[in-house]
Amino acid sequence: MTIDELHADLTRSGLNLIGQALSIFDADLRLAVSNNQYKAMFDLPDALTRPGTSFEDTIRFLVERGEYGAQDDTDAAVAYRVEQARTFQPHYFERQRPDGQWIAVEGAPLGQGGWITVYTDITDIKRQESLLRARSEELSGQVLDHAERLSAANRELAATNAALQEAQRVLMRSEARIRQVTEMVPAHIAHADADYRYTFSNLQQPMVFTGATNQSIIGLTVEQALGPETFAQLRPFMDRAMTGEPQVFEITHQPSGRRIRIALTPDRTGQGVYALSTDVSAEVEAREAISHAGKRSLAARLTSGMAHDFGNLLTIILGLQGRLAEQSLPASAAEDVQATLAAARRGVTLLSRLASISLPRDLSFQPVNLPALLDEVAALARPSLAEGVTLRLDCDLPPGPLLLDPGALQDSLLNLILNANAALASLEPAWGRISVTARPAGGWLRIAVEDSGPGFSPEALTRATEPFFSTKQGQGSGLGLSMVYDQTKLAGGTLRLDNTGTGARVTLRLPLRRVTRQMVLLVEDDDTIRTDVRAMLTSLGHAVIEAASLTEARAMTDLPGLTMILSDLQLGDGLGLDLAGAGLPLVLMTALPPGDPLRSDAGWPVITKPVDPNRLATVLADVGCHDLRDRPQGAA
Incomplete structure (x- = not known):
């Protein structure tokens, strides 16, 4: 006997011990449960007490037998009671059967659909009430009527309370389900x-x-x-x-x-x-990325056809103007030659920037001393600032290097500072301040470039990062902020433009990854791969201890100063996962595709082979900030 069958048998046994008759019909008006007292009270044949019996068949049997008295139209009497059942309402009433038996009928709907009816033999109670009325001459008929009505009302009230308690239970369960769904x-x-x-x-x-x-x-x-x-x-x-x-x-x-x-x-x-x-941050970023990619693609198509010829023309112009510059020319002519050379060189720079729009961009994460990088950016920018414009740096960061792409960040900051300078230089007279601030903000590095100029126009606030959009009236290429946007997104960050009330502000948010020097146990059974990964680790400033097998690695996991393990997932003599018991953060490498069970169930960060230096650098930086054993992992 199965557990379900055992529970069903226990339920039947328990119901048969109840003194009242009981029946439960489901929402389709078919018998679901009944007990022996139900069969005995109404003297029903076995066929009408089996689960699945139609309520209509049972009512027809009782009507035809005279349970409800003489009926002029049997079909109408059956149909009436079936229709009542379809719109079942809680009820309590008492009736006398043709054989003289009095029964109390108590019914209540169920939350799952259907209803339960309990039939109680109250013949003795009615007999006592009758004797009391006949023999108690001292009691007035009015008192007896009140007593009888009170007794019936109490029984009806008890039935109503039971129905209300069941409705309350169903309502509470429904509310709990709704709250669970909303919280999910x-x-x-x-x-x-x-x-x-x-x-x-x-x-x-x-x-x-x-x-x-x-x-x-x-x-x-x-x-x-x-x-x-x-x-x-x-x-x-x-x-x-x-x-x-x-x-x-x-x-x-x-x-x-x-x-x-x-x-x-x-x-x-x-x-x-x-x-x-x-x-919807991810959705918005995807929309922006698609929009920018489309505009870059359009720019590439527009420029690719003429880039070659334009480059040849610039080469000729530079060559001719260079020859003129070597000759003895009047001062005014020499100035015109230099101006032409400057314009042609600017054309070369612009052509290079146009070409770079459609080229794939690569990151190069390195440990960076951010205050020193900002000082270098300021040193490069200050000679180009308009007279009367000042540049101030404010860097408030914890000590130690951060994992950044220094070249991309330096280009972005120079671009933003020179844009701010152009806005201030347009004032009469040129005057104002530019400030660069760097602060940690949760898990982000927040770098803001502000100026005291006229601020962004409403159009610029929505379009400034679009390729070719410029407010410099023919003096700008419209590519600066677009490239800053692309570089920031590529590094996993965000860019925001707004007005402060006293000028414009551009805010870069980049992932804050502090670089902590690690002593890494590198476990790889392929000598070439081990050599390449070791070079990546040492270039990031980490110390490396090498092992060529699982057995060799196990003998090294207790070396003093060891801070993490970087291992191939599948080694010649076992799995790198077996090193998880060493109590150190573990990062795995594998060529298995995402979705492979061995990779998916690893429970530790997994880097795909061939190992990307930037991905490796970011994972190691995360190891320095967090215990990866507490993080849900997939592919790093």
Whole structure:
């Protein structure tokens, strides 16, 4: 006998011990459960007590036998009771059967559909009530009537209470299911009343609005939960929604930089609004990346056809002007030659930048002393600043190098500083300040370039990162901010433009990866691969100890100073996973494709072979900041 069969048998045995008759019919009006008392009370044949028996067949049997008295139309009587069952309502009543037996009938609907009916033999109770009426001459008939009605009312009240308790249980279970579903949804679902105070929340607000409280926000106002700045963005939309206008919009959550899409639905009772908030940062970034890729592709197609001829023309111009510059010319002519040479050289630079639009970009992560890099950027930029323009650096970072692409970052900062200088130089007279600040912000490095100029125009705020867009009236190529955007995105960061009220600001956010010098046990059974990976590790400043097999590596895991293990997943004498027991962070390398069970179930970071130096550098930087054993892992 199976467990289910045993439980069913125990249930039947228990029901048969109950003194009342009991039947349960499902939503399709078919018998699901009954006990022996049900069969005995109504003297039913076996065929009508089997699970699956039609309610209509049972009623027809009872009507034809006279259970409900003489009927002029049997079919009508059956149809009437079947229709009552289809719209079943909780009930309690008492009736006398043709054989004189009195029964109390108590019925209640079930949350799963269908209903349960309990039949209680109350013949003795009725007999006692009759004797009491006949023999108690001292008691008035009115008192006896009240007693009988009170007894019947108590029984009906008990039945109603049982039905209410069952309805409450079903409602509580339904509410629990709804709350579980809403808490599983990767979005913040909430209700706020007319005073902007939360009355419901599915506890997902911190997942969407990074930095929000992890505690329940019910009872707090939107301003208290999200801060004044975010509330100021939301309030106009909430006010319109409270007047009955549904709202769907996007905002940038300033503390985290995330892009949030919010749908507000008016509460039909007029008591506030329902809100559905979703983080769509990845979607927005994908849209921007597709847009920029399309524009770069268009630029490449427009320039590729003429780049060769244009380059030849510039070569001829530079050659002729160079020959003229070597001759003895009047001062005015010599100045014109130099100006022509400068313009031609600028054309060469522009041509190179146009060509680079469609070329693949590669990162080159290295340990970088950021304060020193900023000093170098300032030294390169200051000679080009307009007279009256000052440049100030403000770097507040923990000591130690960061993992960055120094070339790309230096190019981006120089571009931003020179753009700010151009904005200040357009003032009469040219005057102002440029500041570069670098701060840690959570898991990000935040670098902001601000100026005290006129700020971005509304059009520039939305289009400045597009290739060829420029506000310099023919003096700029329109490629500077576009290239800064591309380099920042490639490094895994974000770029934001805004006005401060006293000028313009461009903010770069890059992953904050602190470089910690590691002593790495490198385990690889291929000599060539081991040599290549060792060179990558040492170029990043890490110390390396090598092992050519699992057996050799096991003998080295207790060496003093060892901080991590980098191992091939499949070694000649075993799996690199076996080194996980050494108690050190483990990073694995493999040529197995993503999705391979051995790779997917590793439980540690996995780097794909051939090993990419930048990927290796980022994983090692993460090892320096976190214990990777506590992180869910896939392919690094």
